[in-house]
Amino acid sequence: MGDSLRDQLLKAGLVNKKQVKKVKHEQRITKHKKKGKKSSPESKESSIAREERLAYEERNRELNKKRNEERKRRENAAQVRQLILTNRLTLEERDDDEPYNFVVGRRIKKLFLSEKIIKQLTSGQLAIVKLEGKFEIVPADAAKQILERNPKTILVFNEGGPDKEEY
Structure with missing residues (x-):
């Protein structure tokens, strides 16, 4: 009973060594593919997180640009006011x-x-x-x-x- 089904079929002569080897190889490949599929949901999650991070960074860049423009506009207004008040x-x-x-x-x-x-x-x-x-x-x-x-x-x-x- 300690023998695997594969070994038992081989001893009984129902399969040959070449067939056993082929089945082992196919099982190894399917096992490897399953591992790859497990990592793909993780990669989907990481790609979603990366996209969210990029969108967040883009939003921050736009907000910073608007803040800088507003700050520059206020600085210009203050400079104009100062120029007028000192030179009028x-x-x-x-x-x-x-x-x-x-x-x-x-x-x-x-x-x-x-x-x-x-x-x-x-x-x-x-x-x-x-x-x-x-x-x-x-x-x-x-x-x-x-x-x-x-x-x-x-x-x-x-x-x-x-x-x-x-x-």
């Missing part, structure tokens, strides 16, 4: 009785300025900018820096002044 002309320097009209969107706005300031505005030495709903006048150097950071802030900036060929 005071009310005493600019207020006078000469009206200066300019367009903002679809509306015409009016500031009362001195002759000197109006000439500097038309020649491009000064610019009108908007800060917190108020109009401020800044020198051309500051206006160029503001233009680099936020061009929507500048309302009037005559770079180069009027051409004499037009008149």
Whole structure:
């Protein structure tokens, strides 16, 4: 009874050694395939985990990009505000009785300025900018820096002044 069924069939002469060897080989192959199939669910799980990790990393990259853009936008706004506040002309320097009209969107706005300031505005030495709903006048150097950071802030900036060929 200690003999396996295979050995018993071989002794009885029902099978030969070649057939026994072939069956052993097939059993070994099927056993090996079963092990491979067991690892495939693990590999599916690992591939799913890898895909989830990649999606998570991609989401993080997008969020970081948005955060960086928002931070940069806020920094630019703070720099523009600082440039305007440090370089603006005071009310005493600019207020006078000469009206200066300019367009903002679809509306015409009016500031009362001195002759000197109006000439500097038309020649491009000064610019009108908007800060917190108020109009401020800044020198051309500051206006160029503001233009680099936020061009929507500048309302009037005559770079180069009027051409004499037009008149």
